[in-house]
Amino acid sequence: xxxxxxPTEPTKRKRGRPPGGPGGPxxxxxxxxxxxxxxxxxxxxGLVKAxxxxxxxxxxxxxxxxxxxxxxxxxxxxxxxxxxxxxxARQTVYRRYVTGKNTTNEGTES
Numbered sequence: 001x002x003x004x005x006x007p008t009e010p011t012k013r014k015r016g017r018p019p020g021g022p023g024g025p026x027x028x029x030x031x032x033x034x035x036x037x038x039x040x041x042x043x044x045x046g047l048v049k050a051x052x053x054x055x056x057x058x059x060x061x062x063x064x065x066x067x068x069x070x071x072x073x074x075x076x077x078x079x080x081x082x083x084x085x086x087x088x089a090r091q092t093v094y095r096r097y098v099t100g101k102n103t104t105n106e107g108t109e110s
Contacts, residue, residue, distance in 0.1 A: 069097055 032040070065086070072082050079090040086093065095101050 066097075069093065073097070 069082055069086075073079070079094045083090040083093045
């Protein structure tokens with residue numbers, strides 16, 4: 001390269017989704033072979049099922065935590081003792097389980 005040549009800059013790719021549809025750049029469902037689109041549709045359906053399954057598991061896990069918190073407090077544990085294993089501040093536990101709020105500016109500790 002000589003002094004009066006300018007180096008070419010590499011093309012910068014935008015962050016985010018890759019270009020194109022499910023079949024890659026420039027591929028839309030109408031441009032894909034039917035069997036390929038059917039495979040993509042099955043994968044997407046599997047993704048939705050996995051998300052729904054995870055939501056159900058999370059809901060059951062939260063119910064178990066809620067039950068344990070109430071049982072521990074009923075048995076005499078302080079909010080600070082309950083908060084420790086949960087990894088949160090005692091005020092956070094109090095707000096959630098006494099006031100029913102998940103905000104950080106409401107309620108006080110009992």
